Amino acid sequence: MSKSRLEAFSDGVLAIIITIMVLELGLPAGDKFGDLWALGPTLLGYLLSFFFVAIYWVNHHLIFHDVETVNLKILWCNIIWLFIISLIPFTTAWAGRYPSAWAPVTVYFADMALASVAFHVMYYLIACEHGGKKSFRLDLRSIVSLVVYTLAAGVGAFCPIAAYIVVAAVSLWWIVPKKKIKKALEKPAESVEKIESDKSES
Amino acid sequence: MSKSRLEAFSDGVLAIIITIMVLELGLPAGDKFGDLWALGPTLLGYLLSFFFVAIYWVNHHLIFHDVETVNLKILWCNIIWLFIISLIPFTTAWAGRYPSAWAPVTVYFADMALASVAFHVMYYLIACEHGGKKSFRLDLRSIVSLVVYTLAAGVGAFCPIAAYIVVAAVSLWWIVPKKKIKKALEKPAESVEKIESDKSES
Amino acid sequence: MSKSRLEAFSDGVLAIIITIMVLELGLPAGDKFGDLWALGPTLLGYLLSFFFVAIYWVNHHLIFHDVETVNLKILWCNIIWLFIISLIPFTTAWAGRYPSAWAPVTVYFADMALASVAFHVMYYLIACEHGGKKSFRLDLRSIVSLVVYTLAAGVGAFCPIAAYIVVAAVSLWWIVPKKKIKKALEKPAESVEKIESDKSES
Amino acid sequence: MSKSRLEAFSDGVLAIIITIMVLELGLPAGDKFGDLWALGPTLLGYLLSFFFVAIYWVNHHLIFHDVETVNLKILWCNIIWLFIISLIPFTTAWAGRYPSAWAPVTVYFADMALASVAFHVMYYLIACEHGGKKSFRLDLRSIVSLVVYTLAAGVGAFCPIAAYIVVAAVSLWWIVPKKKIKKALEKPAESVEKIESDKSES
Numbered sequence: 006m007s008k009s010r011l012e013a014f015s016d017g018v019l020a021i022i023i024t025i026m027v028l029e030l031g032l033p034a035g036d037k038f039g040d041l042w043a044l045g046p047t048l049l050g051y052l053l054s055f056f057f058v059a060i061y062w063v064n065h066h067l068i069f070h071d072v073e074t075v076n077l078k079i080l081w082c083n084i085i086w087l088f089i090i091s092l093i094p095f096t097t098a099w100a101g102r103y104p105s106a107w108a109p110v111t112v113y114f115a116d117m118a119l120a121s122v123a124f125h126v127m128y129y130l131i132a133c134e135h136g137g138k139k140s141f142r143l144d145l146r147s148i149v150s151l152v153v154y155t156l157a158a159g160v161g162a163f164c165p166i167a168a169y170i171v172v173a174a175v176s177l178w179w180i181v182p183k184k185k186i187k188k189a190l191e192k193p194a195e196s197v198e199k200i201e202s203d204k205s206e207s
Numbered sequence: 208m209s210k211s212r213l214e215a216f217s218d219g220v221l222a223i224i225i226t227i228m229v230l231e232l233g234l235p236a237g238d239k240f241g242d243l244w245a246l247g248p249t250l251l252g253y254l255l256s257f258f259f260v261a262i263y264w265v266n267h268h269l270i271f272h273d274v275e276t277v278n279l280k281i282l283w284c285n286i287i288w289l290f291i292i293s294l295i296p297f298t299t300a301w302a303g304r305y306p307s308a309w310a311p312v313t314v315y316f317a318d319m320a321l322a323s324v325a326f327h328v329m330y331y332l333i334a335c336e337h338g339g340k341k342s343f344r345l346d347l348r349s350i351v352s353l354v355v356y357t358l359a360a361g362v363g364a365f366c367p368i369a370a371y372i373v374v375a376a377v378s379l380w381w382i383v384p385k386k387k388i389k390k391a392l393e394k395p396a397e398s399v400e401k402i403e404s405d406k407s408e409s
Numbered sequence: 410m411s412k413s414r415l416e417a418f419s420d421g422v423l424a425i426i427i428t429i430m431v432l433e434l435g436l437p438a439g440d441k442f443g444d445l446w447a448l449g450p451t452l453l454g455y456l457l458s459f460f461f462v463a464i465y466w467v468n469h470h471l472i473f474h475d476v477e478t479v480n481l482k483i484l485w486c487n488i489i490w491l492f493i494i495s496l497i498p499f500t501t502a503w504a505g506r507y508p509s510a511w512a513p514v515t516v517y518f519a520d521m522a523l524a525s526v527a528f529h530v531m532y533y534l535i536a537c538e539h540g541g542k543k544s545f546r547l548d549l550r551s552i553v554s555l556v557v558y559t560l561a562a563g564v565g566a567f568c569p570i571a572a573y574i575v576v577a578a579v580s581l582w583w584i585v586p587k588k589k590i591k592k593a594l595e596k597p598a599e600s601v602e603k604i605e606s607d608k609s610e611s
Numbered sequence: 612m613s614k615s616r617l618e619a620f621s622d623g624v625l626a627i628i629i630t631i632m633v634l635e636l637g638l639p640a641g642d643k644f645g646d647l648w649a650l651g652p653t654l655l656g657y658l659l660s661f662f663f664v665a666i667y668w669v670n671h672h673l674i675f676h677d678v679e680t681v682n683l684k685i686l687w688c689n690i691i692w693l694f695i696i697s698l699i700p701f702t703t704a705w706a707g708r709y710p711s712a713w714a715p716v717t718v719y720f721a722d723m724a725l726a727s728v729a730f731h732v733m734y735y736l737i738a739c740e741h742g743g744k745k746s747f748r749l750d751l752r753s754i755v756s757l758v759v760y761t762l763a764a765g766v767g768a769f770c771p772i773a774a775y776i777v778v779a780a781v782s783l784w785w786i787v788p789k790k791k792i793k794k795a796l797e798k799p800a801e802s803v804e805k806i807e808s809d810k811s812e813s
Contacts (some may be wrong), residue, residue, distance in 0.1 A: 028634060032704055037712075
């Protein structure tokens with residue numbers, strides 16, 4: 006299967022997930038600012054989950070950037086990853102309603118941790134397929150993320166506010182891309198220019 | 208109509224169906240793990256339906272792989288198939304709420320059976336259009352699936368747990384593609400390379 | 410604006426409209442077939458609306474088939490048409506709950522009539538832009554549809570069942586395309602072949 | 612990242628936002644026209660928000676028209692803008708239920724003002740990247756819009772009806788495009804023709 010179909014389908018699912026979360030917000034109970042304030046945790050959870058998914062959207066493209074065809078392992082790993090991400094609206098809504106309760110907080114971060122694991126497995130499979138096993142190396146940020154999400158799932162419920170802040174900080178870290186990946190990102194523009202200059206020369 | 212439009216529309220509809228099912232999950236009644244546990248059947252139903260639709264997404268591409276244009280019969284068969292699939296969130300939610308009741312279980316599996324029939328009719332129409340009637344042959348897996356889904360719809364409500372397990376097993380079988388189809392899947396990469404090598408030679 | 414963007418956006422909106430209608434179905438009140446039976450009118454309304462939107466999806470492509478660029482009038486006519494279509498889930502849900510009440514039935518058919526008017530205005534604008542005013546001719550089917558939808562909106566509430574049947578029959582008529590359009594539909598395949606044969610000759 | 616991915620993702624999110632708003636409408640309480648009339652403010656809010664988002668969809672394409680690659684600042688500005696827009700269904704539903712209450716009206720217009728600010732920041736970033744800082748100039752319409760939306764957020768709740776009318780009028784202004792942008796819009800068709808004529812000449 007060509008990667009374009011998989012990317013288009015993943016983009017579609019991510020776009021829907023990121024957007025339908027707002028349907029889970031519900032409406033404030035009344036017409037006062039205080040009623041909106043009461044929805045505060047839900048809104049903050051929505052903010053965190055929105056950017057969590059958006060970051061994955063960006064990084065999903067980065068890891069598929071040099072891929073041309075997709076084998077079945079990668080295809081199904083991607084579908085499993087989409088399944089985990091598709092639960093984010095559910096876990097966000099539950100954690101938003103009970104922002105400091107044990108079970109919702111644990112489930113919310115556990116889903117994030119699972120999404121991160123599945124994403125890195127997918128990255129590993131892509132690396133194996135294209136650059137060989139050795140080309141895959143977990144960098145600092147990936148390791149920190151996996152550890153932080155897992156810790157948040159395990160013990161975050163002891164102090165939810167700290168857990169939310171640490172997870173948000175780690176997620177923000179992903180907004181700045183790795184230099185290595187960044188370079189790969191800038192290549193296509195060059196190659197397009199190159200092709201165009203080649204054309205004009207010939 | 209070119210197949211690309213039909214594929215894009217079908218992908219869109221499938222991506223939405225697969226994602227909005229999570230909206231039907233509802234929230235756990237409280238903030239305990241026990242409340243999540245009470246949603247267990249609904250979550251398992253969501254898991255099964257998610258992969259059921261994902262498998263169709265993969266196989267939809269496989270049967271349209273060598274198709275170039277789509278005639279009206281195929282177009283409308285595809286729309287009828289999408290209609291049947293679009294009821295999956297509804298049947299999943301009903302069966303999730305009453306996982307062992309007669310009517311919801313029967314309707315859930317009946318919709319799956321109908322989807323399978325419509326899919327194979329579409330496959331038959333495509334085969335007739337492109338390879339001639341003789342190129343269409345129901346293989347073992349298709350026959351087993353059609354029989355199992357129909358049996359599950361007919362008598363699955365006598366022992367719902369067994370029905371769910373058998374249906375899940377048959378669905379899992381579809382994750383591993385037929386060798387024949389698998390080969391077709393690998394062709395495009397080759398043909399692309401071929402074109403490119405042809406270009407560089409000329 | 411190139412037509413591809415407009416088509417992609419319209420396809421997206423139509424795919425979402427056609428799919429989220431199922432969310433409005435609600436769940437049967439209990440776990441008996443009788444509870445599903447009680448949802449009968451809603452399900453039939455969903456069936457009618459699904460195919461109503463699907464027919465528009467097919468015909469939307471037909472009228473944009475020979476279009477290359479889209480002027481602002483066509484663009485905004487398309488957006489107004491999408492707005493009218495976006496109300497279909499709302500009117501379907503209302504008419505589904507009160508299938509024989511005056512207001513819901515009237516509003517349901519009125520929205521269909523408006524959608525049909527907006528669609529034909531768009532068709533007229535496209536004809537003016539591309540083939541000149543004279544190339545636009547309302548054929549029998551268009552006139553009958555416009556009249557039937559308008560009549561259904563005006564007096565359909567006197568006998569809702571008859572109105573539903575007549576509207577469904579007129580909609581079914583659209584599944585079979587006009588020969589003239591059908592021919593245009595078959596052209597691209599030929600022209601592609603022609604280009605390819607031209608290439609291989611040169 | 613090439614702009615096509617960003618445009619496709621933004622189109623997807625905008626298409627979903629514009630469509631799921633209808634799910635927030637709810638159903639009329641009964642089966643009378645009076646019950647529909649009671650939903651009047653909600654329906655008018657939906658109408659305003661639908662066209663507000665549609666106008667952004669059109670203008671989003673206009674500002675990305677001459678862009679080829681997207682840097683990270685633009686990418687994340689676009690995601691923040693999408694986040695703000697994704698709250699429109701939420702603010703529309705709240706303002707629709709309490710159309711003249713202080714908090715909902717203020718939040719509704721504040722979200723519109725924020726969306727407008729984020730959009731113009733994105734336009735500025737694109738201008739900096741491509742034509743240099745000097746090519747960015749806020750024209751009258753942009754300034755009026757930013758001022759009106761901000762005023763509506765600040766003092767619109769004193770006289771909600773006037774605020775809705777003024778905001779709707781300013782939004783309508785955007786349906787007619789700037790001549791400058793309009794020209795850019797007409798270029799691609801010419802350039803395509805040019806390329807084709809070049810081809811046929813060679």
